[in-house]
Amino acid sequence: MKEKLLLRLEVEDFLYREASLLDEWNLKEWLTLFAPETRYEIAPTGDPEASELDAAEALFLVADDRERLEQRVIRLQKASAHAEYPHSRVRHIYSNIRVLSTDGDEIEATANFVTFRTKRSFTATYMGSQRYRLVRNGDSFLIRLKRNVLDLDSLVPQGKVSLIL
Amino acid sequence: MAAVIQPRDSTYRSRFLWLDRERGRFLVHRSAYTDPEIFEEEKRRILRKSWIVLGHDCEVPEKGDFIVRSVIDRELIFNRDVNGRVNAFFNTCRHRGASICREPRGNRKRFVCGYHGWAYRSSGELFDQHATFGYGERFNEGGFYNLLQVPRLAQRAGFWFVCFDKDAPPLDEYLAGAGEMLDSIADHSAAGMQVVRGCHEYEIKGNYKLICENSYDGYHLDLTHMSYVDYMKTMVKGLTAIDIRGRALSLGNGHACFELRIPTGRPVAQWLPVWGEEARLEIEAKKRELERRLGAEKAERLANVNRNMVIFPNSIINDQQTILMRTVTPTAHNRMIIRAWSFGPADETPVLRRIRNECVLSFLGPGGFATPDDVEMLELCQRGFETGDVEWNDISKGFHAGENTLRDENPHYDNELQMRAYWYRWDQIMSAPEQPR
Numbered sequence: 057m058k059e060k061l062l063l064r065l066e067v068e069d070f071l072y073r074e075a076s077l078l079d080e081w082n083l084k085e086w087l088t089l090f091a092p093e094t095r096y097e098i099a100p101t102g103d104p105e106a107s108e109l110d111a112a113e114a115l116f117l118v119a120d121d122r123e124r125l126e127q128r129v130i131r132l133q134k135a136s137a138h139a140e141y142p143h144s145r146v147r148h149i150y151s152n153i154r155v156l157s158t159d160g161d162e163i164e165a166t167a168n169f170v171t172f173r174t175k176r177s178f179t180a181t182y183m184g185s186q187r188y189r190l191v192r193n194g195d196s197f198l199i200r201l202k203r204n205v206l207d208l209d210s211l212v213p214q215g216k217v218s219l220i221l
Numbered sequence: 222m223a224a225v226i227q228p229r230d231s232t233y234r235s236r237f238l239w240l241d242r243e244r245g246r247f248l249v250h251r252s253a254y255t256d257p258e259i260f261e262e263e264k265r266r267i268l269r270k271s272w273i274v275l276g277h278d279c280e281v282p283e284k285g286d287f288i289v290r291s292v293i294d295r296e297l298i299f300n301r302d303v304n305g306r307v308n309a310f311f312n313t314c315r316h317r318g319a320s321i322c323r324e325p326r327g328n329r330k331r332f333v334c335g336y337h338g339w340a341y342r343s344s345g346e347l348f349d350q351h352a353t354f355g356y357g358e359r360f361n362e363g364g365f366y367n368l369l370q371v372p373r374l375a376q377r378a379g380f381w382f383v384c385f386d387k388d389a390p391p392l393d394e395y396l397a398g399a400g401e402m403l404d405s406i407a408d409h410s411a412a413g414m415q416v417v418r419g420c421h422e423y424e425i426k427g428n429y430k431l432i433c434e435n436s437y438d439g440y441h442l443d444l445t446h447m448s449y450v451d452y453m454k455t456m457v458k459g460l461t462a463i464d465i466r467g468r469a470l471s472l473g474n475g476h477a478c479f480e481l482r483i484p485t486g487r488p489v490a491q492w493l494p495v496w497g498e499e500a501r502l503e504i505e506a507k508k509r510e511l512e513r514r515l516g517a518e519k520a521e522r523l524a525n526v527n528r529n530m531v532i533f534p535n536s537i538i539n540d541q542q543t544i545l546m547r548t549v550t551p552t553a554h555n556r557m558i559i560r561a562w563s564f565g566p567a568d569e570t571p572v573l574r575r576i577r578n579e580c581v582l583s584f585l586g587p588g589g590f591a592t593p594d595d596v597e598m599l600e601l602c603q604r605g606f607e608t609g610d611v612e613w614n615d616i617s618k619g620f621h622a623g624e625n626t627l628r629d630e631n632p633h634y635d636n637e638l639q640m641r642a643y644w645y646r647w648d649q650i651m652s653a654p655e656q657p658r
Contacts, residue, residue: 085368098588100419102325112575114561115419117588124583127452131590136447139593176604178426210422211587212558218593 060155067165067190068153070197075148078220083129086220091191091198095171096120096128098204107187107205117217132220139218144175146219150186161192162200173219180214182221183207189209231622235652236643239613247620247637248613249644251606254428259651260554267534267650268293270386272395274536274548275299275309277564278379278575279414285328285343291550291558292383297371298322299381302343303330308378309383310345310368321368332368378407379414380538380546397473399532406540408515408523409489411565414544417563417578423587424558425448425596429535429551429604432559433643435595436537436547437479437529439467439635442617445598449584449591453485456495456583467634469619475533477639480526485579487542488565488573490524496576503570531639533646542580555603561586616640 070089077086090096098117099106111119120128135141152168164187171182189201204221211217233240239248252259273292276299280288287300289312296312298321312320318328321332321341331348333340338351345368347361360366373384375392377400382392382627393400407414425432435441442465443450467481486493490508511520529540537547544564553555565577584591605611619636631638 076225100421102422103419109418111582112571113418113578115417115421115578115586117421117586119578119582123456127455128590130449131452134448134451134630136451137447137594139597210424210558210560212422212424213426215424215426216587216593216596218588218597 060070063158063163064153064155067155067188067197070190071150071153071165071167071188074199075150075207078148079146081132081143081146082164083132083220087126087129089197090122090125091200092122094122094125094199095201095203096125096220097202097219098206101206102209106182107185109202128220131195132218137218139216142200144173144219147172148221163190163192163197164188165190169221171221173214182214182217186221235648237651238648242620242622245617245620246615247617247641247644249616251612251614253647254430254603254614255437255554256608257554260428260551262291263651264551266655268551270384270389271534271651272373272375272382272384272389272392272532272536273380273534274532274538274546275374275383277414277416277546278307278376278381279564279567281307281415283328284324285330287322287323287329287343288326289322290548290560292548293385293550294552295371295385296320297383298332298368300329300343302345304344306344307374307381308343308345309371309374309381311371313369314339315347315366315368316350329518339366378403380406382536395474396532397476398470399472399474399476399478399530400474400527402478402530402540403538405523406510406538406544408519409544410568410569411510411514412566414564414569415569417543417565417574419562421561421586422558423596424552424556425599426556427599428555428559428606429549430604430643430647431599432547432549432557432595432603433531433535433537435599435639436539437469437477437531438634438637439465439469439481440478440637441598442635445594447593448594452590457484457486457493465634469631469636469638470633471629471638471642472530475643476531477642478528478530479634479639480528481634482525482526485527485542486576487524487527488569488577488580490520500572500576507573517653518615531643533643542584543577545581545585555607616644 074089099109131137132140149170150167154166156164167186169186173180173221184206187203191200192196231242237250237253269529281301284301284303287298290297290299298310298312301307304590312322314321316339319334319336321334330343331340340349341347347366350356371383373386373389380403465481465483467479469479471477490504492504508524511523529539531537535549537543547561563581582589586592616637
């Protein structure tokens with residue numbers, strides 16, 4: 057029991073750090089939290105089975121491998137990424153963090169999230185659940201999968217997901 | 222519908238257009254994007270009288286399949302009934318009005334209203350009122366209480382269109398040259414098309430005509446999407462500059478497109494080294510299949526030409542890395558909802574389907590590397606319209622005295638012929654004397 061509790065606290069610490077890097081738009085350091093083989097995904101909105109879908113077969117909002125995730129980070133630091141220039145203000149709130157299973161050095165965890173994005177006096181709210189596959193890396197973790205499933209029928213009125221969830 | 226007549230005078234001025242051929246100016250009045258009253262007039266005179274795309278035949282493949290979908294401000298049930306016929310019903314009970322379908326999609330042989338239990342067959346016929354007394358034998362005589370069909374429903378090459386005006390011209394006549402472009406999409410596969418699961422639906426805080434203009438605007442590509450072009454250069458090793466060749470085509474009745482030859486790859490059928498050897502073999506096989514079926518010339522065009530098309534006034538059908546359908550629902554003079562979804566050949570291999578989805582994600586869609594910047598730019602346009610005292614928008618690039626936008630082409634995809642074709646048509650309808658309602 058104590059071990060499980062400690063693991064959850066470790067995972068919480070790690071995820072809160074991740075959220076804080078996103079809130080600071082410190083994407084370069086955020087990228088260092090990801091494993092060499094990794095996926096960052098946002099499943100389609102409005103699909104009741106969104107959490108079960110495979111990006112090879114369905115139209116996701118985001119389905120990045122390591123290479124495209126790096127390119128996403130590079131892009132979001134440019135003034136020519138107009139939707140995020142100047143950067144919006146973002147606030148990531150993670151909650152209900154649970155460790156679902158451990159398999160060797162791999163840990164599966166879930167969290168609920170609410171993320172606010174404010175630009176030009178308009179605040180968009182993104183909420184849903186996240187699934188992580190984490191792998192041990194010294195006294196911390198690396199992310200092998202971060203999959204966001206939005207509790208939204210559509211991106212009305214959000215308009216886009218130009219930020220990182 | 223009257224024949225489209227292009228103003229010939231060297232200067233032409235209406236409420237919305239100002240053409241000055243000597244100075245090479247083509248101007249559109251910004252009230253066309255900002256005035257709520259003009260938006261209402263536009264709904265009445267243009268949107269409710271035009272053919273608008275509803276979906277593709279392959280989205281309702283089985284008898285009983287249905288999808289609830291909005292067109293302008295109407296919610297429709299798009300279904301294939303048990304007899305195999307495709308319908309588009311207004312999603313409202315004939316009794317007291319409640320929406321009948323509460324699920325966004327599914328398969329049903331009958332639709333039952335949750336309020337009093339009126340029940341309709343998939344063909345729309347009312348067959349039960351959930352009442353043992355109170356209604357006479359002749360109550361539904363002549364199908365008076367059957368689900369109401371839209372006034373007009375027709376398809377071209379599997380693309381179903383609706384029109385709320387019973388007096389509209391036939392679809393084929395309305396589509397003019399755009400019809401042949403839809404035919405060429407159907408050529409992608411002898412096995413027919415298949416819809417890819419998942420849909421991008423998002424709001425843009427701008428007038429709906431902004432996304433129509435943006436969809437076939439070649440001029441904005443290298444600047445608005447500079448960061449995407451940078452990405453492509455990184456992904457396509459050895460590519461230092463993207464060589465884009467293309468042309469703009471006016472297709473009649475306000476429809477237009479641009480065609481690009483751009484080396485960014487297509488599952489049908491242009492290979493990119495970054496996709497690997499397995500994909501190369503499959504794409505080459507696909508190319509040979511196209512050649513056998515359509516001949517070398519047609520196959521070459523199908524494999525290498527990307528096309529962005531706007532069917533006047535708000536149907537967008539692109540033939541790019543995927544077949545992308547975009548419907549545009551204006552919800553106010555300065556608000557719209559975009560719904561975009563993707564199609565591929567029904568017999569596509571898993572490798573090519575994965576590539577198709579990857580391509581769409583990297584460029585298109587509200588989480589991609591390009592569309593968010595379009596959304597941003599269009600919202601900045603609307604904001605600029607509403608916060609400045611400037612009256613006229615400029616759409617002059619490539620405008621010259623002899624231009625005939627009715628059925629013309631321009632050797633430069635990044636001129637603005639496409640938009641002028643749209644605005645001529647729009648102005649012609651809006652400036653005509655209105656018939657009494």
